[in-house]
Amino acid sequence: MQQWDTGKSDGPAVLYHIDHDANVCIGCGLCAAFCPLDVYEMQDDAPAIVAPERCVGCKTCEGQCPVGALTITGRGPEYDPFANREKAPALPQEEQELYAEWAQTLKDLLGLNAEPVAITLVPADAPLPEVPVPAERMRYCQQVVRASKGESIMLPPNRHSCPDGTSILGMTDVPPKLASGELYILFQKVANQEAAAQMVAERPRLPQRSVDATVATPLAQAAATPDVVIVVGNAEQMMWLTMSTAYYTGERSHYHVSGFNSLCVEATLFPYTEGEMNISLGCYGCRAASDFGDDQMFMGIPRDMMPMVISGLRYLSVKAIPDSRAKIYVPRTEAE
Ligand code: SF4
Ligand code: SF4
Known part of the structure; x- marks a missing residue:
């Protein structure tokens, strides 16, 4: 997949943990098909998490998995790209x-x-x-x-x-x-x-x-x-x-x-x-x-x-x- 421009949030940001239960997975490939950012690749009838850093936590994969084999959880505060940015004055x-x-x-x-x-x-x-x-x-x-x-x-x-x-x-x-x-x-x-x-x-x-x-x-x-x-x-x-x-x-x-x-x-x-x-x-x-x-x-x-x-x-x-x-x-x- 070509690099997706993630906007002005570039920085250290592996923010989601993808929990894949291989015992439950039936290898249908829906997670790989539906993930908008191509985080998964099907390898030997199982999803491999090939680009976890791309995950934006949309939970599409979790919602589409027919057997509940995926759980997406946040991993705490992210890098703030605007930490030192000029602040606007309060509204009059x-x-x-x-x-x-x-x-x-x-x-x-x-x-x-x-x-x-x-x-x-x-x-x-x-x-x-x-x-x-x-x-x-x-x-x-x-x-x-x-x-x-x-x-x-x-x-x-x-x-x-x-x-x-x-x-x-x-x-x-x-x-x-x-x-x-x-x-x-x-x-x-x-x-x-x-x-x-x-x-x-x-x-x-x-x-x-x-x-x-x-x-x-x-x-x-x-x-x-x-x-x-x-x-x-x-x-x-x-x-x-x-x-x-x-x-x-x-x-x-x-x-x-x-x-x-x-x-x-x-x-x-x-x-x-x-x-x-x-x-x-x-x-x-x-x-x-x-x-x-x-x-x-x-x-x-x-x-x-x-x-x-x-x-x-x-x-x-x-x-x-x-x-x-x-x-x-x-x-x-x-x-x-
Ligand atoms: S939560 Fe969204 S971006 Fe992350 S792996 Fe699932 S479908 Fe892809
Ligand atoms: S959608 Fe669920 S069952 Fe299908 S391959 Fe992905 S994790 Fe396995």
Whole structure:
């Protein structure tokens, strides 16, 4: 396999222990086939761990092994590539207060159960906000889930465990098995090579190494100016968010939805690059890797659209939202 550019996390980093139980293994080869970074090679009907240093802890092999012969465990804190990096000044209090007010307005008017999430993509070599870097790796979607539950997290490339997300968000290159679409066929998410190639070609991504870290915090505790705000909610809440801008423009929204790369492409990258709000229904990865409810979906809102969204929601909440929620067209029964 050609060398995979692991982003600005190069350094001493054998971080995962791969426990392979040879007594249980049936030699099916699925681990070698599915590992996006070619950590395994099948030798004499058994997987040989030929490149443990490439492992990003995505646990794909563990999940695909039909007999539970593999266990991937973290091996403690990793090398911090940004230990001596310049830190960004704290946000001005006025800006912090504005984000806290937006968060409260979204929660109050929509009735959200989750914190709206502030996303900042730290450009290459830019000063870093003061946000904790965890000891373990996680997927970008897991970072967003945890922020929606109140945590503030910054992930440089060597804290990301999803090769898809890190390459899409401009931190690393694309591993060959993902670039070719081979892995999506194995997962049976697309019918054939043609569909896989189309999906990969249509999928936007930021230039390699243009981003040094992803930052996700509750919007009310934003530590950096957000590029995008992600709202986690149900279909009705998404409807009002959609209507918040239509309130002013009367325009229909043209969302880009695929079921692939939900939080990284649809809820983050699209709003970030296009400056438009975009809905996402979730994707295989984010649903398989999180406890998002089946009815939860996501709206990515570029920061510059937030004043319009907040203002539109405030007007809608005067009459339209309460009337609709009161089911004014449902006949009242005598019991009521
Ligand atoms: S955890 Fe992921 S990267 Fe590591 S060996 Fe398994 S499939 Fe490969
Ligand atoms: S997927 Fe599991 S059973 Fe199949 S070769 Fe790998 S370790 Fe063995």
